[in-house]
Amino acid sequence: MSGEHSNDNQWRKLASQVSSKINLAWWLDKLSTPLLIAALAGSCLILIARRELTDFSWFYPSIIGAIILLAIGLLSWWRARENFESPDHALVRMEASMKMCNKLSAAKQGLTPWPAIPKVLNDGTRWRWPRLLSPPLAALILVGASVLLPVSTRSNAGDLPMDEPQAWKDLEADIESLTQEETVEKDYLEELEERIEQLRGQNQEEWYSHSSIEATDALREMHQGELDKMERNLRRAEQALESLQENSGEMSDQARERILDAFSEALEQLEQGKMKPNSELLEKIKALDPENLAQLDPQQLEQLRKSMKQSAKNCAQCQGGASKGPSQDGGASQDWLDDLLNEGSDNGQQQEREGGKGGVNRGPGSAPGVLGQISPDVNSGDLEGLQSEDLSKSLPGDLLELRDSKHDVDKTKVGLRAGGNVDNESEGGSRVWKESLLPSEKRALKNFFK
Numbered sequence: 001m002s003g004e005h006s007n008d009n010q011w012r013k014l015a016s017q018v019s020s021k022i023n024l025a026w027w028l029d030k031l032s033t034p035l036l037i038a039a040l041a042g043s044c045l046i047l048i049a050r051r052e053l054t055d056f057s058w059f060y061p062s063i064i065g066a067i068i069l070l071a072i073g074l075l076s077w078w079r080a081r082e083n084f085e086s087p088d089h090a091l092v093r094m095e096a097s098m099k100m101c102n103k104l105s106a107a108k109q110g111l112t113p114w115p116a117i118p119k120v121l122n123d124g125t126r127w128r129w130p131r132l133l134s135p136p137l138a139a140l141i142l143v144g145a146s147v148l149l150p151v152s153t154r155s156n157a158g159d160l161p162m163d164e165p166q167a168w169k170d171l172e173a174d175i176e177s178l179t180q181e182e183t184v185e186k187d188y189l190e191e192l193e194e195r196i197e198q199l200r201g202q203n204q205e206e207w208y209s210h211s212s213i214e215a216t217d218a219l220r221e222m223h224q225g226e227l228d229k230m231e232r233n234l235r236r237a238e239q240a241l242e243s244l245q246e247n248s249g250e251m252s253d254q255a256r257e258r259i260l261d262a263f264s265e266a267l268e269q270l271e272q273g274k275m276k277p278n279s280e281l282l283e284k285i286k287a288l289d290p291e292n293l294a295q296l297d298p299q300q301l302e303q304l305r306k307s308m309k310q311s312a313k314n315c316a317q318c319q320g321g322a323s324k325g326p327s328q329d330g331g332a333s334q335d336w337l338d339d340l341l342n343e344g345s346d347n348g349q350q351q352e353r354e355g356g357k358g359g360v361n362r363g364p365g366s367a368p369g370v371l372g373q374i375s376p377d378v379n380s381g382d383l384e385g386l387q388s389e390d391l392s393k394s395l396p397g398d399l400l401e402l403r404d405s406k407h408d409v410d411k412t413k414v415g416l417r418a419g420g421n422v423d424n425e426s427e428g429g430s431r432v433w434k435e436s437l438l439p440s441e442k443r444a445l446k447n448f449f450k
Contacts, residue, residue, distance in 0.1 A: 007114035011091065011104060018090035018123040025125070025132070026083045031076035032135030038072055039139030043146035050151045065143075090123070097124035162204045167216045168196055171223060174318040183314040184230070188275045195219055226275035231315035234277070237266040237285065238308040244293050245301060263290050281307055 042065060050056050085093070088108075095104040100115065107114040175189050199207075199215060206212055240263035244256070251259075267285060276282060284304055293301065437445070 007116065008107070010117050011107075011114055012087065014117075014121065015087040015091040015094065018094060018125075019085050019087045021123070022090065022125060023080070023084045025127070026080040027077055028132045028136075030080040031073065032132070034072045034076060035069075035139050036135045038068055039142045042068070043142040046143070046146040047149070047151060050146075051154055054153050093125075094121070094123050097122045162207060164200070165207060165213075165216055167220045168200065171196055171220065174223065174227075177318060178314065181310075181314045182278050183311050185276045185278060188226070192219075192223060222274075226273060227315045227318055229269065229273055230275050230277065231312045233266040233269045233273075234308045234312040234315070237263050237270070238305050238312070240266070241288075241290065241293070241301070241305055241308075244290055245298075260290055277311055281311060 046061065049061070091104050091108065094100075095102065098118065098121070103112060103115050106112040171192065175193055178184050179186075179189060196219070199212060199219075202212060240259045243251075243259050244263075270277060270282065270285070277285075285308070288296075288304070
């Protein structure tokens with residue numbers, strides 16, 4: 001009797017296990033879809049929260065996630081309970097799967113003794129792990145990625161430092177470049193730096209105000225003008241020295257005097273400008289006597305000219321420099337306006353432009369360079385700005401130059417004046433207002449006034 005009772009307990013225990021297995025499978029099947037959707041939405045929310053919130057705490061999200069997971073589990077259990085099996089149904093399932101011919105059902109009703117437990121049990125079911133575990137694993141991967149992936153928080157635009165105007169950066173770069181090259185005197189650079197610091201010392205909200213932009217533009221234009229002026233004067237002085245050094249014996253007195261005047265004028269402007277060359281270079285230029293260049297050491301003169309060229313090049317390469325014009329090729333060509341007005345410093349070039357002196361039976365000959373100055377190098381492939389050098393082709397309204405000047409205001413006081421009178425009366429048809437009618441309109445008027 002004890003053996004039969006033992007078999008009864010074992011079969012009922014096996015039926016409970018099979019019932020739990022089937023019910024768990026149904027619950028996991030109903031849980032997969034909501035769990036995957038909730039994991040996808042939750043991972044997106046976690047990523048957004050980590051990006052938008054600077055101080056992100058995991059306490060409340062963990063509690064909310066646990067509550068949502070519990071709710072999904074209860075909802076899935078409620079949906080799957082319609083398919084749940086009791087231990088009695090599981091006992092019938094095992095009986096049918098092992099083809100026991102209703103032995104377990106009869107033993108349960110007490111009609112027959114419980115059969116012995118077989119070595120191999122078959123409940124008619126098997127686990128499909130890829131189908132059951134894929135959704136939970138995908139949900140776990142999504143949530144883990146949203147937690148572990150590095151995400152940079154969005155910074156508030158008001159907390160970021162405001163970017164300075166580009167003009168200040170360009171001026172700072174010019175100051176650094178000119179200081180390293182020792183091109184100009186430090187007084188001008190210190191004054192420029194001080195004015196930039198005054199603009200920077202304003203409230204950041206006023207950096208891009210109308211008044212600040214106007215002050216920045218004025219400072220940049222002043223700096224650009226000083227750079228252009230110093231570069232131009234250095235090149236003119238260097239070219240004058242070159243002409244005096246190479247063509248001193250072939251020049252006429254008039255051409256020599258003009259070159260000396262150009263050198264003196266350039267030196268005077270270098271001394272009077274706000275931006276001056278460094279004191280060492282300026283003293284060497286001032287101590288130079290252009291009328292007695294033959295007495296100087298050619299190497300020293302060549303070194304001085306090289307220093308002047310380098311200083312002019314440094315000015316041209318600054319951010320505030322014009323960086324254009326024919327003087328950028330190293331000083332080999334003269335100013336185009338001086339050439340146009342016959343104010344060049346090279347007398348040899350003017351002599352080459354004179355026409356030939358032919359005999360009685362032939363013409364005067366062709367003058368070389370009639371179409372302009374012949375350049376030894378056309379600089380093919382280089383990008384150069386085009387500039388009109390023929391003032392005879394200028395039209396009314398064309399811009400020739402810009403100058404700083406004041407308006408000429410007529411401040412003469414004007415009193416009361418009498419109004420004008422009509423001198424001549426109108427004559428001819430203008431005295432009578434006439435209106436011409438079409439033929440159809442004339443016929444209509446005749447019919448109306450009959």
